[in-house]
Amino acid sequence: MSKNSHIALLVFFLLGFGSRSLAQQNPEDIALEENKTEEYFFEALTQRGIENYDKAIIALQKALEKEPKNAAFLFELGKNQLDVKNYIAAEMAFKNAIEIDAKQRWYWNGLYDIYYQTKAFDKAIGVVQKLVEFDPNMREDLVSLYMTTDQKEKALALLKEMEATAHLTKTMEFYKLKLERSTEFAAPKKETLELGIKEHPKYEQNYIDLINLYLSFNQEDKAFEVARALEKEIPSSEWAAVSLVKFYLNANDGTKASQAMFTVLQSTKMDFKIKHRVFNEFLIFTVNNPVYFKEVDAAIPYFDSDTSLSVASEVAKFFWKKKDLDKAAYYFEKAIQQKPDAVESINYYLEVLQQKQDFQRLVRKAIEFSELFPTQSNYYYYAGWGCNQVKNYQKAKEYLENGLDFVVDDQPLEVLFYEQLIISCENLKDTTGKQRYSSKLKQIK
Secondary structure (H helix, E strand, O other): OOHHHHHHHHHHHHHHHOOOOOOOOOHHHHHHHHHHHHHHHHHHHHHHHOOOHHHHHHHHHHHHHHOOOOHHHHHHHHHHHHHOOOHHHHHHHHHHHHHHOOOOHHHHHHHHHHHHHOOOHHHHHHHHHHHHHHOHHHHHHHHHHHHHOOOHHHHHHHHHHHHOOOOOOHHHHHHHHHHHHOOOOOOOOHHHHHHHHHHOOOOHHHHHHHHHHHHHOOOHHHHHHHHHHHHHHOOOOHHHHHHHHHHHHHOOOHHHHHHHHHHHHOOOOOOHHHHHHHHHHHHHHHHHOHHHHHHHHHHHHHHOOOOOOOHHHHHHHHHHHOOOHHHHHHHHHHHHHHOOOOHHHHHHHHHHHHHHOOHHHHHHHHHHHHHHOOOOHHHHHHHHHHHHHOOOHHHHHHHHHHHHOOOOOOHHHHHHHHHHHHHHHHHOOOHHHHHHHHHHHHHHO
């Protein structure tokens, strides 16, 4: 409990001390009794503050002997019993506090803590249902408890109720997707969904379920009709856009497909997995429709906050596999601009430049990267290889000899260094150097 909450409780307790009847015979006895009770309570708070829970329990028990119906004392007793794992005693204390004053959320919270720690999840459900009345956000805890106790229908029903009024968190979205893909809910009856759409045309989930049902039967035309109906009924629907991207791509309508894609990418409701899938479908489409590459460029920044991978780098790899070296180089450059220390992207980029035989740029970039990462031996190799290609043999020899010092336990790379050094020395008429590196190469091979 926070410091402010303790202060609020103290005020509550102190007010309680003065509210008892003054009709008793001896006012001095009343004052002494109140002072003693107050003393026990403050002693309990002091002991709890230094984690002497057993002493705090003793002090609270003495206070409760004076005031057995003081709900706040019972609550404090329950907290201390919980800390020493006296679960039965803690449960009794919290229940007694609730019986006296059921309007205090913290009393219910204490009971929830017990049931959660002891894995009494069925009991916890009833408590959390009560806590939802105090805080609607507790519905997430209730969903988790339904999932834990395998009450899937109740979990899904509550998730749909939550989604109707607010955005679901990533955890709740995960639960919802997991439930809807399970065997119990994978294929709801078409008639039920159609009736639901008819009766509640503004309820988005029925459209989504019906679209997925048709797609599972490979009935894309019918799924498209439902997606169009959803778009017409709820034009702002982000989920309609997910379905429409694929449909527009199949219809070869890149303009509408890109509009739908950006609706998905701008969504705060959908996780990156869905966004990646939509983006990948559009990317594949652009291979045969290069006029839409500008949309690919515009889409990449939407993934900047996704730390799981670099989308620009993945796009570059996609084009590299397609043997489109120009686009591969372009997107590796984008990946490096976004993350200048992305060694993997740098390595791929230099290899692509080598395959492109873009010698001047390869030399320039390899030198630049070797200055940034002076222990990366392969950057010196690319610089030396490029210099040999443009007949700058002296520079090639310098870069290769410098980089050779950083080659550790990598014989294939060492072989490449020696092969290029032999070429440099041969063209420089450096017979001694050529013989030395030829000998080293022979030893390795």
